[in-house]
Amino acid sequence: xxxxxxxxxxxxxxxxxxxxxxxxxxxxxxxxxxxxxxxxxxxxxxxxxxxxxxxxxxxxxxxxxxxxxxxxxxxxxxxxxxxxxxxxxxxxxxxxxxxxxxxxxxxxxxxxxxxxxxxxxxxxxxxxxxxxxxxxxxxxxxxxxxxxxxxxxxxxxxxxxxxxxxxxxxxxxxxxxxxxxxxxxxxxxxxxxxxxxxxxxxxxxxxxxxxxxxxxxxxxxxxxxxxxxxxxxxxxxxxxxxxxxxxxxxxxx
Ligand SMILES: Nc1nc2c(c(=O)[nH]1)N[C@H]1C(S)=C(S)[C@@H](COP(=O)(O)O)O[C@H]1N2
Ligand SMILES: [Mo]
Numbered sequence: 001x002x003x004x005x006x007x008x009x010x011x012x013x014x015x016x017x018x019x020x021x022x023x024x025x026x027x028x029x030x031x032x033x034x035x036x037x038x039x040x041x042x043x044x045x046x047x048x049x050x051x052x053x054x055x056x057x058x059x060x061x062x063x064x065x066x067x068x069x070x071x072x073x074x075x076x077x078x079x080x081x082x083x084x085x086x087x088x089x090x091x092x093x094x095x096x097x098x099x100x101x102x103x104x105x106x107x108x109x110x111x112x113x114x115x116x117x118x119x120x121x122x123x124x125x126x127x128x129x130x131x132x133x134x135x136x137x138x139x140x141x142x143x144x145x146x147x148x149x150x151x152x153x154x155x156x157x158x159x160x161x162x163x164x165x166x167x168x169x170x171x172x173x174x175x176x177x178x179x180x181x182x183x184x185x186x187x188x189x190x191x192x193x194x195x196x197x198x199x200x201x202x203x204x205x206x207x208x209x210x211x212x213x214x215x216x217x218x219x220x221x222x223x224x225x226x227x228x229x230x231x232x233x234x235x236x237x238x239x240x241x242x243x244x245x246x247x248x249x250x251x252x253x
Contacts, residue, residue: 039164039176039231039239040249066186066211069129074194075140081215084200090170090221098205103189107166107227110157117205120191123147128186130211132218133253144209146190150183153227161229164239167208168224175219175240176231176249177210186211189222214251216242 084090093101102114125145133139149165158179165182168174181187190209191198198204203220210217231239239249 039237040243064212066128066130069131069141071129071143073141074129074143078140078142078193078202079134079138080201081134081136084204084221085171093170094200094204101205101223103206103222104224105152105156105227106224108159108162108229109153109227110159111155113156115152117191120147120189120206123151125192126185126188127192128188128209128211130186130209132211132215134215135247135251139215143194144188144190145192145195146188146206146209148185149187149189149208150185152189152225153182156227158227159229162227163229164227164231166226166228166231166234167219167222168226169219170221170223173219173241174235175217175242176234177208177213177217181210181212184210184212212252214253216247217251 084094098117102116103120104112104114106112125147127143127145129141129143131139131141153162153165162179164176164178166174166176177187188209189206190203191206193199193202198207200221203218203222206222207220208218208222228234231237235241236244238244242251243249
């Protein structure tokens, strides 16, 4: 409890300083209402993370869009960060051209569903030409085509209580995003890149394409998506595998 109060005070002080119009009380109410605490915040480092997360959420709102580019700006080379998983069951799925693959969507939903790749490709799609930026210092521009994640969440009837969307890929690099990011119009379950099917190295059969966040949030080779109101009991409770290797849960750019 005391831990919660002190965290809240630090965060709301930061919000008040940033927004300047809001007094401390108003900032406290906003932080409470939106639950502006990143799931991996803890101790002294967590405070910085929570502040950035809370401040960006207030300042950028639901509607801020990542920059989109023209076709002529698509990069000639699309780097790959480590290849696709070289072990079963991914290799088996790949061998069968993902005919046996299904995307499972479960959790706080009215209708748990699974989708074949053909199902996903038959849904309305969008193409965004955006930049993928890796935290290691490289980036490239590509055209990603896929189903808006919001559409999938509507199909399965995600609960109004939904706060986090958790992604389980074929490797152990699982992760999560919040519902605001999940419903953002540029957030795609991408099955295509530069007019072709997604290659294995770029995340086949589908990857999360979330251009407002750094490369490491753009999870590849997804097998299952789960909707939840709490990350506490998932993994170590910090919302992804990323904090375990030193990356913060929030990768906004
Ligand atoms: N499942 C999974 N997704 C992942 C990764 C990973 O190791 N496993 N690496 C991430 C990182 S650090 C980056 S920069 C991007 C790279 O995407 P690309 O290889 O398609 O360029 O994928 C991200 N998605
Ligand atoms: Mo990355």
